[in-house]
Amino acid sequence: MKKTIKDIDVKGKRVIVRCDFNVPQNEGVITDDSRIRAALPTINYLLNNDAKVILMSHLGRPDGEANMKFTLKPVAIRLSELLNKDVVFISTPLVIDDKVKTAAASLKNGEVMLLENVRFRKEETKNGADFAKELASLAEIFVQEAFGTAHRAHSSTVGIASYLPAVSGFLIEKEVRFLGNAIEN
Numbered sequence: 001m002k003k004t005i006k007d008i009d010v011k012g013k014r015v016i017v018r019c020d021f022n023v024p025q026n027e028g029v030i031t032d033d034s035r036i037r038a039a040l041p042t043i044n045y046l047l048n049n050d051a052k053v054i055l056m057s058h059l060g061r062p063d064g065e066a067n068m069k070f071t072l073k074p075v076a077i078r079l080s081e082l083l084n085k086d087v088v089f090i091s092t093p094l095v096i097d098d099k100v101k102t103a104a105a106s107l108k109n110g111e112v113m114l115l116e117n118v119r120f121r122k123e124e125t126k127n128g129a130d131f132a133k134e135l136a137s138l139a140e141i142f143v144q145e146a147f148g149t150a151h152r153a154h155s156s157t158v159g160i161a162s163y164l165p166a167v168s169g170f171l172i173e174k175e176v177r178f179l180g181n182a183i184e185n
Contacts, residue, residue: 002167002168002172003167003168004167004168004169004170004172005042005045005046005143005167005168005169005170006045007167008141008165008167010046010049010050010051010141011049011050011051011109012050012051012052012109013051013052013139013140013141014051014052014054014104014105014107014138014139014140014141015046015051015052015053015054015139015140015141015142015143016054016055016056016135016136016138016139016141016142016143016160016164017039017042017043017046017053017054017055017056017142017143017145017169018056018057018142018143018144018145018146018156018157018160019035019036019039019055019056019057019145019146020035020038020039020057020145020146021035021036021039021055021057021058021059021072021075022035022057022058022059022060023035023036023059023075025074028073028074029074030074030075030078033078033082036075036078036079036082037082038171039055039145039169039171040082040083041170041171042143042145042169042170042171043055043083043112044083045170046143047083047110047112048110050109050110051109051110052104052107052108052109052110052111053107053111053112053113054104054107054112054113054114054115054138054139055079055087055112055113055114055115056114056115056118056135056156057072057075057114057115057117057118057146058117058118058119058124058156059071059072059075059117059119060117060119061119062117062119062120063119064119064120064121064122064123064124064125065120066093066094066116066120067120068091070117070119070120071091071116071117072089072091072114072115072116072117073089073091075114076089076114079112079114083112085111085112087112087113087114088103088107088111088112088113088114089113089114089116090103090113090116091116092116093116093120094120094121095115095116095117095118095120095121095131095134096115096134096135096138100115100138101137101138104138104139115135118135118154118155118156121155123155124154124155124156125152125154126155127153127154127155127158127159128155128159129155129159129162131155131159132155132156132159132160132162132163133163135155135156135159135160136160136162136163136164139164140164140165141164141165141166141167142160142161142164142165142166142167143166143167143168143169144157144161144166144167144168144169144172145168145169145170145171145172146172
């Protein structure tokens, strides 16, 4: 079994988590938040263990363009409601800029932020090393929690793991165990 977040000390660490927040929406209103809810055990574990949590995801297919139709702002709002705490969200077409870097660096233990849609950057789906390094520069640990995209060689799924210690979240752990049992049987 791969290492999970339970196998590492996250206290006081900046932890970047690749989630699958690719949720259906109707005119900016989320119509099914089950993918967001599925990530809550991992997010809450990190928050309860005094990590500084940075979340990232894609939404739709903006094809490397900052198309605000695909902004993660509605996800940030829904996450704030579900976590019962403010989620820092800075929308920028670059996903990461100086404002985002400053916000990430100033997170306190138990705080959470969400990056803008990683697919606003062309490099994301090409597993661009520069973008992967930019993402990694925000944190000290990488957690893969997006089972639905874990097989894709993207900057936020595979590339970042070249620059940070990487572990699985609870959702990935559950899926891997389920698949392992299915294969055994």
